[in-house]
Amino acid sequence: xxxxxxxxxxxxRVPVFNSTVFILGLLTLFGLVVGGWRLLVGLGPTTALxxxxxxxxxxxxxxxxxxxxxxxxTMATLVYxxxxxxxxxxxxxxxxxxxxxxxxxxxxxxxxxGRWDRFWSFMINWNLxxxxxxxxxxxxxxxxxxxxxxxxxxxxxxxxxxPVRLVYRFSVPLVIAGLTxxxxxxxxxxxxxxxMPHRLHALWYTPLLPxxxxxxxxxxxxxxxxxxxDVACRVTNRERKAHIPAGLARLAAWVTLVxxxxxxxxxxxxxxxxxxxxxxxxxxxxxxxxxxLAIAPMLLFFSPALRARRGWQWAGALMILxxxxxxxxxxxxxxxxxxDWTGYAPHWAEWVxxxxxxxxxxxxxxxxxxxxxxxxxxxxSKYH
Amino acid sequence: xxxxxxxxxxxxxxxxxxxxxxKCSNDLPAxxxxxxxxxxxPPRLSACTHxxxxxxxxxxxGRMTWVFTKRQCMHCEHPACASACTVGALQKTAEGPVxxxxxxxxxxxxxxxxCPFQVPGFQWGATLGLIGKCDMCADRQALGLEPACAKTCPxxxxxxxxxxxxLQEARRRIATSAGKYVNHIYGExxxxxxxxxxxxxVPFADLGFxxxxxxxxxxxxxxVMNLTPVTAISVAALxxxxxxxxxxxxxxxxxxxxxxxxxxxxxxxxxxxxxxQDEGQEEVQL
Numbered sequence: 001x002x003x004x005x006x007x008x009x010x011x012x013r014v015p016v017f018n019s020t021v022f023i024l025g026l027l028t029l030f031g032l033v034v035g036g037w038r039l040l041v042g043l044g045p046t047t048a049l050x051x052x053x054x055x056x057x058x059x060x061x062x063x064x065x066x067x068x069x070x071x072x073x074t075m076a077t078l079v080y081x082x083x084x085x086x087x088x089x090x091x092x093x094x095x096x097x098x099x100x101x102x103x104x105x106x107x108x109x110x111x112x113x114g115r116w117d118r119f120w121s122f123m124i125n126w127n128l129x130x131x132x133x134x135x136x137x138x139x140x141x142x143x144x145x146x147x148x149x150x151x152x153x154x155x156x157x158x159x160x161x162x163p164v165r166l167v168y169r170f171s172v173p174l175v176i177a178g179l180t181x182x183x184x185x186x187x188x189x190x191x192x193x194x195x196m197p198h199r200l201h202a203l204w205y206t207p208l209l210p211x212x213x214x215x216x217x218x219x220x221x222x223x224x225x226x227x228x229x230d231v232a233c234r235v236t237n238r239e240r241k242a243h244i245p246a247g248l249a250r251l252a253a254w255v256t257l258v259x260x261x262x263x264x265x266x267x268x269x270x271x272x273x274x275x276x277x278x279x280x281x282x283x284x285x286x287x288x289x290x291x292x293l294a295i296a297p298m299l300l301f302f303s304p305a306l307r308a309r310r311g312w313q314w315a316g317a318l319m320i321l322x323x324x325x326x327x328x329x330x331x332x333x334x335x336x337x338x339x340d341w342t343g344y345a346p347h348w349a350e351w352v353x354x355x356x357x358x359x360x361x362x363x364x365x366x367x368x369x370x371x372x373x374x375x376x377x378x379x380x381s382k383y384h
Numbered sequence: 385x386x387x388x389x390x391x392x393x394x395x396x397x398x399x400x401x402x403x404x405x406x407k408c409s410n411d412l413p414a415x416x417x418x419x420x421x422x423x424x425x426p427p428r429l430s431a432c433t434h435x436x437x438x439x440x441x442x443x444x445x446g447r448m449t450w451v452f453t454k455r456q457c458m459h460c461e462h463p464a465c466a467s468a469c470t471v472g473a474l475q476k477t478a479e480g481p482v483x484x485x486x487x488x489x490x491x492x493x494x495x496x497x498x499c500p501f502q503v504p505g506f507q508w509g510a511t512l513g514l515i516g517k518c519d520m521c522a523d524r525q526a527l528g529l530e531p532a533c534a535k536t537c538p539x540x541x542x543x544x545x546x547x548x549x550x551l552q553e554a555r556r557r558i559a560t561s562a563g564k565y566v567n568h569i570y571g572e573x574x575x576x577x578x579x580x581x582x583x584x585x586v587p588f589a590d591l592g593f594x595x596x597x598x599x600x601x602x603x604x605x606x607x608v609m610n611l612t613p614v615t616a617i618s619v620a621a622l623x624x625x626x627x628x629x630x631x632x633x634x635x636x637x638x639x640x641x642x643x644x645x646x647x648x649x650x651x652x653x654x655x656x657x658x659x660x661q662d663e664g665q666e667e668v669q670l
């Protein structure tokens with residue numbers, strides 16, 4: 001076993017700046033400048049959004065990022081509620097990615113708000129029927145939960161033991177609170193689209209959308225955990241435990257099977273199978289989502305030989321993540337029947353600010369991996 | 385009694401006095417437009433144009449005719465925009481209008497997606513943009529006046545009154561002028577009913593009116609949202625129960641191992657160390 005004492009001090013001597021930090025930092029800087037410009041001059045000059053397409057790539061990436069950040073509640077539930085201790089080592093890279101993901105989500109949401117100076121309005125003006133009201137509250141509360149869950153990584157680094165002990169004492173109720181908040185807002189993002197029966201294509205529109213959004217966030221969460229663990233090990237020169245990514249891939253295959261079976265079953269029950277079999281643009285997108293980016297990686301991950309191989313782990317995880325990303329973009333843009341007077345091609349400022357937010361998230365995570373106590377198993381025995 | 389407007393397209397002559405007076409009465413700025421090949425101008429509703437008259441060209445007995453349609457917020461009985469609004473800035477009042485509180489709105493634009501009539505417009509040109517839409521002159525109504533458009537209409541194409549009596553009047557017009565109207569009062573049942581009702585000489589679908597069922601747009605979303613407390617309690621209870629059961633199982637297994645070791649018996653395999661066999665059961669519960 002690779003002891004933390006043998007890798008940590010060596011790492012601390014490695015300079016912070018390298019090409020990864022430089023590139024991500026540069027993209028972050030561009031994003032900051034363009035994002036600041038957008039906040040100062042408004043949405044008109046900086047976006048291609050119109051009354052026909054009021055939401056663009058900010059919202060598409062935002063909703064996908066929420067699903068990806070589901071990695072935090074998925075892994076925490078796996079380790080603390082279902083007590084799968086064998087995955088503990090992959091917990092912290094995932095939870096840190098989840099926290100940073102949610103912060104990125106909040107930044108993108110603020111960028112998108114017309115009155116961003118009033119972003120707190122939902123805290124005093126309540127509408128319990130509004131999906132977006134519930135999502136807003138859950139994201140803020142869950143970010144707080146994630147900050148507490150992540151705090152030991154920082155405290156351990158600072159050598160403070162008592163706050164770490166305190167957090168660990170309440171870890172199970174904390175994780176259950178996080179799971180509850182996550183199951184609410186992950187599903188409610190699907191509920192959000194139930195208010196658009198006149199706009200969303202029938203292949204996507206179903207009263208089961210909340211369930212689909214929740215299940216797909218678990219799929220994405222497991223895949224994010226595979227990738228986060230892999231990168232964290234590589235960055236810290238730690239030996240990967242082969243059973244962790246393989247086991248997570250196997251779980252992802254089962255969850256994807258549930259998703260695909262429910263989705264196809266729902267289409268059959270709704271009598272929409274002919275719509276899927278017709279070779280229309282919408283049907284092609286759905287085939288890409290379900291066939292190439294869900295069923296194919298599912299089969300891949302069901303094969304013990306393939307899921308044991310690192311290259312196939314990356315391929316499968318990236319395919320499932322791409323499928324969930326496409327699903328959120330379909331719901332927001334591609335499968336929306338907008339009034340026919342105009343289209344939407346994102347303004348360059350939308351791209352640069354989005355890439356900036358994603359780069360900043362990656363940068364902070366990367367630095368966290370290199371500088372924080374990132375493998376729970378190192379500290380685990382000490383506090384349990 | 386909730387108030388409503390009945391718009392009779394057979395009586396509209398396309399003078400657009402309603403469009404002009406709406407701007408004045410609501411203090412709305414002018415909008416720069418360009419010729420789109422029609423007298424219709426501006427081409428659609430927006431944050432600063434709360435009503436327009438659309439000009440639909442048709443051919444009748446070899447001659448070109450127009451159907452003029454005054455368009456504005458439909459003031460739904462169960463408005464999806466109000467149901468969706470994150471901050472409750474949009475509200476259906478008991479008097480009929482769907483009103484908008486600009487002080488609450490933070491410009492998320494969800495209402496634009498929820499509205500099946502594409503009514504709410506966003507101030508894209510503003511540094512800090514808000515939503516704009518017709519409020520059926522709720523301020524004038526509070527003073528006992530009718531909406532500015534209804535007051536101004538020179539041909540009586542816009543009637544203002546109680547919704548139930550306007551529906552009776554609409555039925556009377558269809559019954560007494562055979563062939564002049566299609567037998568459909570748009571807004572009587574659409575999306576759960578609206579407070580703006582239309583009579584037309586041609587099928588409404590030809591004029592771009594969406595074909596909507598009798599159910600409110602927001603029925604599924606509201607049903608799911610009403611389940612929120614149940615979902616939260618169920619998930620928390622289920623997770624706590626699972627945790628307790630699995631923990632108990634692990635402890636009993638450990639005890640069994642311990643006793644077996646003490647009695648010098650062959651120990652059963654230790655729990656949850658062999659990864660390949662024991663993940664299969666949990667994924668559905670995740």
